[in-house]
Amino acid sequence: MSQKKYKKLPRSFYNRPTLDVAEDILGKYIVYHSPLGKLSARIVEVEAYIGQEDSACHAARGKTKRNAVMFGKPGIVYIYFIYGMYHCLNFVTEEEGKPAALLLRAAEPIEGVEIMKQLSPGEKDVELLSGPGKFCRSFGLSREQNGLDLTGSVIYLEERSFEIKNIKRAARIGINTAKNNLWRFYDSDSKAVSK
DNA sequence: TGAATGATGCGCT
DNA sequence: GCGCATCATTCAT
Numbered sequence: 001m002s003q004k005k006y007k008k009l010p011r012s013f014y015n016r017p018t019l020d021v022a023e024d025i026l027g028k029y030i031v032y033h034s035p036l037g038k039l040s041a042r043i044v045e046v047e048a049y050i051g052q053e054d055s056a057c058h059a060a061r062g063k064t065k066r067n068a069v070m071f072g073k074p075g076i077v078y079i080y081f082i083y084g085m086y087h088c089l090n091f092v093t094e095e096e097g098k099p100a101a102l103l104l105r106a107a108e109p110i111e112g113v114e115i116m117k118q119l120s121p122g123e124k125d126v127e128l129l130s131g132p133g134k135f136c137r138s139f140g141l142s143r144e145q146n147g148l149d150l151t152g153s154v155i156y157l158e159e160r161s162f163e164i165k166n167i168k169r170a171a172r173i174g175i176n177t178a179k180n181n182l183w184r185f186y187d188s189d190s191k192a193v194s195k
Numbered sequence: 196t197g198a199a200t201g202a203t204g205c206g207c208t
Numbered sequence: 209g210c211g212c213a214t215c216a217t218t219c220a221t
Binding site for chain 3: 047084085086088103131175195
């Protein structure tokens with residue numbers, strides 16, 4: 001299977017202020033070599049969660065077993081279980097010791113669409129990844145993938161093009177505190193943004 | 196078409 | 209126990 005060699009994003013991409021990474025990550029491609037086959041998608045929506053200054057962040061009240069990877073190196077995957085049936089995928093940002101991450105909320109399916117449909121039966125293509133819980137379900141991600149390194153070969157981000165994005169900012173969804181922080185970033189041109 | 200609600204497990208007070 | 213970085217379904221307007 002020959003194809004163009006794309007640039008895998010290095011750890012330095014994640015080792016920056018989280019809000020900067022949030023803007024830059026829109027339009028990037030996430031690639032996951034799952035047990036079922038290769039999956040990829042174009043990122044169109046993320047939210048920032050930034051440790052100390054953010055009461056809505058899981059890490060705001062200190063390090064625990066659950067949020068430990070947020071305190072570690074940038075460029076690591078943080079996956080947690082929520083509402084008894086869903087998982088959410090995050091990318092750890094900022095230097096080691098400073099807990100911060102980006103929640104991947106939505107993406108457009110690119111490769112492995114048939115596998116995603118198998119994991120999320122009955123969904124229309126554009127809805128397969130249009131929400132954080134749906135993304136993890138369609139990608140087959142769970143806590144077993146927590147802590148994976150984005151600079152490895154299993155899951156990583158790629159730069160594939162420099163297309164124009166129409167980036168909008170808004171308040172985060174499903175959050176009760178720190179509503180004044182407009183830390184949800186999304187591409188308003190995309191039909192795959194969450195509801 | 197928008198608001199309310201049930202499903203369901205786990206981490207924290 | 210309670211609340212949660214969700215989603216699909218039900219019910220009311």
